[in-house]
Amino acid sequence: MKRGDRAVALLLGLLLAASAVPLLFSSSTAPRWAVVYVDGREWRRLPLDGPLEEVEVVLEGRRSLLSVGEGRARFVESSCPDGLCVHRGWLDGPGETALCLPNRIELRLEGKDDREEAVDGQTY
Amino acid sequence: MTWKRSLPILALILIAAVLFLRPGERPFEERRAFLMGTAVLVRAQADEAVLDETMALLRDLDRSLSAHSESSEIGRANGKSGTEVSLSPRTARLLERALLWAERTGGAFDPTLRPLTRLWLGDGLEHEPPSPEAVAEALRHVGWSRVRLDGKKLLLEPAMGLDLGGIAKGYGADEAVSLLRHKGVSSALVDLGGNIVVIGERPGGGPWRIGIQDPRKPRGERLGIVEVRDRSVVSSGNYERFLLWQGERYGHIVDPATGFPARSDLEGVTVLSESSLDGDALATALFVLGRERALALTEDLERDGYAFILVGADRRIDLSPSLTGLFRLEAEEYRLETGR
Known part of the structure; x- marks a missing residue:
């Protein structure tokens, strides 16, 4: 050469x-943000790597309380009748979501994820 | 330098160009909303205008198909039972398809359940269950074969009522996907409250990975993952919505044969199909039928390209042969049956 x-x-x-x-x-693979959607619009984007903090969301008099931090997030309380969002428990993987249909709030963890168990969507 | 010696270098240039430039990757845009009583997500490799048009279409469908709103097209038709009404071409087509599935499933899926769903679910999910007499009375006004649909003209017997809630999400997902395809979109995911339809491949390439709800766990916890291209994936089961009264759970899927919530030996049914409407109708019907009769029906449908994941209360999962290698079970307490 x-x-x-x-x-x-x-x-x-x-x-x-x-x-x-x-x-x-x-x-x-680490989720970096907890994104809160209210009535279909992005409302807040909260960093997941900080200490645990509680975040209150109120829409048309309906209230939900979220807990976000230490790499995870969840609905803690919600004024909805079925409580399905609270029963969902902690989210800690990218792409995981918890949904409160009556209060029209969606909580979603966001982050690039190439892990084998990552999904693009989920039936329910 | 001779051409032979320069070949490896040319190859390197080509590889570097592909990796470094990554040409032609249009970003995925997404839109979210709460429509049809559920959360809607449209994610597509498309212009923002195309996504906005798709959301406008879904909002329009939401207005016309709700059985619970008296001002919707279906609500108005229900309010005029006993007299002939004219439907929009879109709603007429939807009803025609619903009646087709009612026939093919022997009535296990029935679009005329409104008198019963109003009784069981009309006042929310926490109230006293209806009396057997009230159920028997409502059941008299249920029966898909008594619907008279002639083109766009609909005649319901007095006190009959349509409830297309069981297929409205599937229809909406199909219409959204049809619009996206028409606009030339070759990669997208439409999620209408868990009714998922995908076009082409996921961002970065390869099949879309769709999680299947574990019927025994809270919403979002997975039974497993199925890999799909150009398919609809729909799950149904009594696991999420139910009437709770004095500790007793009454599932939201009503058996058209009895008028009471279906007592099925299946806990969850997932249908993979081209059309999400078909998947919706089938998932409900198979749940109502129970494992034995469901399996008899799925054998025929598998030949037409449908595929199924039937989750039994005994934790046995019956999987269509075509899903072998595409479905990966994650929940350890279940066992797969693929030997049909």
Whole structure:
């Protein structure tokens, strides 16, 4: 291999290595945000890596209390009749959601996830 | 440098270009709303205008199909039972399809259950269950075969009523997907309260991964994962909505044969189909039929491309042969039966 060839090969090697950088970052599995949707619109985006905090959501007089932090989130209380959102318990994986249909509130953990168990949607 | 020696370098350039530039990846946009009494999500590799149009379509369907709203098209038709009414072409087509499934399932799915669903679920989910006399009286006004539908003209007998709630979400998902395809969208997921329909492949490529609800666990906890392309996935069961009275649970799926909540040896039914409406009607019907009669029906349907996951109360899961390798069971307390 001539000197010029070696330079080209080195350059391409560097280019390949650089192209792998975004792949490395995108394979992170940790959820980073708890996103709260109220009536179909994004209401708040809360960081998951802070200490546990309680967040109150009120829509048309209906109240739900969420707990977010330490890498997880959940409905703690809700004024809905069925309590399904509270029974859902803690969410701790990216893509996991808890839903309060009567109060029209959705809690969803967001983060890139290439784990085998990640899903794009869920029946219920 | 000769051309032979430069080949490896050219190959490297090509690989680097593909990895580095990642050409043509349009971002996925999404819209959320609460419609048809449930949470709606549309995620698609499409322009924002296409998503807005899809949501407008779903809002329109929400207004016309609700059985609970007297101002909806179905509500108005129910209010005029005994006289002939004219339906919109869309609602007429939906009802026609519903009646077809009623016939094919021997009435296990019945779109005329309104007198009974009003009795069991009309006042929320916490009240005294109706008396056997009231159920018997309501049952007299139920029967899909007595619906007269001639094109757009509908005649219901007096006191009869339509409840298309069991298939409205599926129909909405189908219509949304049809619009997205018409607009040239080749990758999307539409989720209408757990009725999921996917187009093409997921972001990044490969089949979409859809979690199946564990019928014994709170909403969101999975039985397993199924991998799909261009399919609808619908689950049904009595696990979520039920009337609770003095410690007794009454499921929300009413058996058209008895007028009472279905007592099934199945706890959950999942249907994979091209149309989500078909999946909706079938999931309800198979649940009502119970395992033995459901399996007899699914054998025929499997030949037409449908696939099923039937979860029994005994924790046996009957899986369609075509799902072998596509469904991965996660919940350890169940056992898979694929030897049909």
